[in-house]
Amino acid sequence: xxxxxxxxxxxxxxxxxxxxxxxxxxxxxxxxxxxxxxxxxxxxxxxxxxxxxxxxxxxxxxxxxxxxxxxxxxxxxxxxxxxxxxxxxxxxxxxxxxxxxxxxxxxxxxxxxxxxxxxxxxxxxxxxxxxxxxxxxxxxxxxxxxxxxxxxxxxxxxxxxxxxxxxxxxxxxxxxxxxxxxxx
Numbered sequence: 001x002x003x004x005x006x007x008x009x010x011x012x013x014x015x016x017x018x019x020x021x022x023x024x025x026x027x028x029x030x031x032x033x034x035x036x037x038x039x040x041x042x043x044x045x046x047x048x049x050x051x052x053x054x055x056x057x058x059x060x061x062x063x064x065x066x067x068x069x070x071x072x073x074x075x076x077x078x079x080x081x082x083x084x085x086x087x088x089x090x091x092x093x094x095x096x097x098x099x100x101x102x103x104x105x106x107x108x109x110x111x112x113x114x115x116x117x118x119x120x121x122x123x124x125x126x127x128x129x130x131x132x133x134x135x136x137x138x139x140x141x142x143x144x145x146x147x148x149x150x151x152x153x154x155x156x157x158x159x160x161x162x163x164x165x166x167x168x169x170x171x172x173x174x175x176x177x178x179x180x181x182x183x184x
Contacts, residue, residue: 016049060173103146104118112145118148121152126155128161134167150170154169154171
């Protein structure tokens with residue numbers, strides 16, 4: 001699906017927008033079509049609204065994301081790396097710590113190898129350099145993908161570099177989804 005197609009935009013929008021569009025289309029279609037057919041004209045928008053609603057229910061709230069990021073920034077390296085290791089283990093990955101490389105973890109699942117770089121998770125602003133280093137490590141180790149974990153801001157140049165080279169950025173809501181709730 002194209003990034004800026006109508007349905008892609010509606011998937012990123014609040015669920016009720018798709019439902020409102022479906023209702024509007026249904027009301028307009030009732031004026032020109034028999035009532036039995038009018039329902040089907042708005043059905044794709046209703047389906048998108050239901051799908052978007054389900055996704056939004058599973059997504060962490062803004063307060064949860066902020067809380068997780070605050071907790072992550074307060075962690076020591078040992079706490080943070082342990083939390084990441086346990087989280088990926090729960091996701092079904094075989095997790096191996098690496099040393100002396102740009103990647104901090106090697107993940108294995110279903111024959112695919114992923115490298116995770118997260119040593120600079122506390123950086124307030126991440127540029128291209130750590131992403132370049134992780135990409136070089138991926139190429140050197142012939143891994144399938146690489147994941148960069150960041151609790152801070154990522155520069156526009158780094159975002160473009162990651163998109164161009166297929167580097168998955170784990171931050172914000174995705175990071176909050178991966179890490180469990182911390183008990184006080």
